[in-house]
Amino acid sequence: MASMHWLDYAIFLALLVVSLGIGVYHGCTGGRQKTTAEFLLANRNLKVIPTVISLMVSFQSAILILGMVAEMYTFGITFWPMYVLSVTISLVIVERLFVPWFYPLQMTSVFEYFELRFRSRAVREFASTLGIFSAIIYIAVAMYAPSVALDYVSGLPLSVTAPIMGVVCIAYTTMGGMRAVIWTDVFQCAVMFGGLLTIIIKGSIKVGGFAKIYSLANESGRIFWFPLDLDPKVHLTLWETLFGAVPYFVASYGVVQCSVQRYCSTSTIQDARWTVLLIIPSIFVTASILAVVGFIVFAYNTVNGCDPLANHEIATGNELFPHFVRAAFADSTGFCGLVLAILYSGALSSISSALSAAAANMWEDILKSRLTNITEFKAAILNKIIVLSCGVAAVVMVFVIDRIPGPIMKVTIQVIGSIGSPLFGMFLLGGLFRKAEAKGVIAGGTLGFAATMFVNLGSLTVSEYHQTLPPMRTDACEAPINATETMSPVSLSGISNLYAMSFMWYTTLGTGVTMVTGLVVSYVVRK
Numbered sequence: 001m002a003s004m005h006w007l008d009y010a011i012f013l014a015l016l017v018v019s020l021g022i023g024v025y026h027g028c029t030g031g032r033q034k035t036t037a038e039f040l041l042a043n044r045n046l047k048v049i050p051t052v053i054s055l056m057v058s059f060q061s062a063i064l065i066l067g068m069v070a071e072m073y074t075f076g077i078t079f080w081p082m083y084v085l086s087v088t089i090s091l092v093i094v095e096r097l098f099v100p101w102f103y104p105l106q107m108t109s110v111f112e113y114f115e116l117r118f119r120s121r122a123v124r125e126f127a128s129t130l131g132i133f134s135a136i137i138y139i140a141v142a143m144y145a146p147s148v149a150l151d152y153v154s155g156l157p158l159s160v161t162a163p164i165m166g167v168v169c170i171a172y173t174t175m176g177g178m179r180a181v182i183w184t185d186v187f188q189c190a191v192m193f194g195g196l197l198t199i200i201i202k203g204s205i206k207v208g209g210f211a212k213i214y215s216l217a218n219e220s221g222r223i224f225w226f227p228l229d230l231d232p233k234v235h236l237t238l239w240e241t242l243f244g245a246v247p248y249f250v251a252s253y254g255v256v257q258c259s260v261q262r263y264c265s266t267s268t269i270q271d272a273r274w275t276v277l278l279i280i281p282s283i284f285v286t287a288s289i290l291a292v293v294g295f296i297v298f299a300y301n302t303v304n305g306c307d308p309l310a311n312h313e314i315a316t317g318n319e320l321f322p323h324f325v326r327a328a329f330a331d332s333t334g335f336c337g338l339v340l341a342i343l344y345s346g347a348l349s350s351i352s353s354a355l356s357a358a359a360a361n362m363w364e365d366i367l368k369s370r371l372t373n374i375t376e377f378k379a380a381i382l383n384k385i386i387v388l389s390c391g392v393a394a395v396v397m398v399f400v401i402d403r404i405p406g407p408i409m410k411v412t413i414q415v416i417g418s419i420g421s422p423l424f425g426m427f428l429l430g431g432l433f434r435k436a437e438a439k440g441v442i443a444g445g446t447l448g449f450a451a452t453m454f455v456n457l458g459s460l461t462v463s464e465y466h467q468t469l470p471p472m473r474t475d476a477c478e479a480p481i482n483a484t485e486t487m488s489p490v491s492l493s494g495i496s497n498l499y500a501m502s503f504m505w506y507t508t509l510g511t512g513v514t515m516v517t518g519l520v521v522s523y524v525v526r527k
Helices: 006-028 036-044 048-058 062-075 079-105 112-118 121-154 158-207 210-219 238-254 257-263 269-277 279-304 317-328 335-370 376-401 408-432 438-459 483-487 503-526
Strands: none
Touching: 006 158, 006 335, 048 158, 048 257, 048 269, 048 279, 048 335, 062 079, 062 121, 062 279, 062 317, 062 335, 062 408, 079 112, 079 238, 079 257, 079 269, 079 279, 112 121, 112 408, 112 438, 121 158, 121 257, 121 317, 121 335, 121 376, 121 408, 121 438, 158 210, 158 279, 158 317, 158 335, 158 376, 210 279, 238 257, 238 408, 238 503, 257 269, 257 335, 269 279, 279 317, 317 335, 335 376, 408 438, 408 503, 438 503
């Protein structure tokens, strides 16, 4: 394992220092985060453009960077239109339906809705518990993704890198509150895009230009659009996009705390709506840049005649991007540090957003009603302690995530979809059905969570189902192998077919089970 140059470490450390500096600045200026309104909501006067950037990078973390490169490399161009189309449809739905639904309520925690709707504290606390758990899991995955890259390029183990990230992110979120989160997101976004564009320019030169990249991808059968296959095991079909990915992203941008907390912290409902809509072009640009990076990585390995996955140089697709940077730019000092800055920029933005959201939920939904005599200053201090506690819990969960096999994108959507889909179903029950009852909503959320976790755990018992694509070149590997075996479909039967369904369907499954169960139980209770 080649060690990094001192310049690589300097670039990486500069990112961490500046991020910490932003937290210190916002902790020492303005109201100094002495009230929960300032700490959690920035006094509800966030500006549109910084909030757009923050919302965008909150979900464009190292998970997406590593995951999309792996998806493009493995399955071809289809992930790009799937992602752009599904997110675009989802954001339009959120702007049309969810912003007018939640903004006028002026809630700090999105789960306050359940108490307003059902007059039930139990529903609110049940939903908030699921939301906090989901946020901690997401933080853990977001920490894990760049730690994999840092381990690969520097040899530093997960036990070192995950706590480092946790300390930095907890520090600036605790000191600076929502404003620090927003402005570090802006800074980290600039680092992320600047770094990716630098890698695209130098990488395309390495492999012979964009025309050659397209030609190699086309010859390998990776330039195609949506398959119309009705088999739910087949990944990246049109139906999976419309009925699997769209619900996932509607839930992510429409009812997840860190999203609602941001667009509801803008000055007016018009600002909130523009904030959501302006994410669409930023998503298109981000996805397009990452798609190009994915094809550059593919072209580089094709030109060199050795697929590092088939040759077992790397263990999973999560390492494709850092492997490419280390191999292609071995003669260019600073590029390993640059890729780490890119990945950590994406990760820190996601982690800080989720930490702020978890603190808002824990305080507003669970602790506030039990600590009625606490002063605003002490409440703000307690919120900072909550951020610290959630961060520590997430660092511990990193080592659990490390035991779950599969690409980082799949692991994220599987796990988060399993926890988030019951919440989405509960919100839809409350918003769409006047006869939905509190007991029905809790029963629906419980069974929805159980159903998705059942399938999630079952998926660990079956081999991953693959579509067949032309194999990568391996003729120039030190020990040439037959790569066709790595992409052949797996024969399944019985309940294994359910376990093997594409991870993008998890949100649809959990939402559906939650809503059907909730309606049935509500009907029985009303009788």
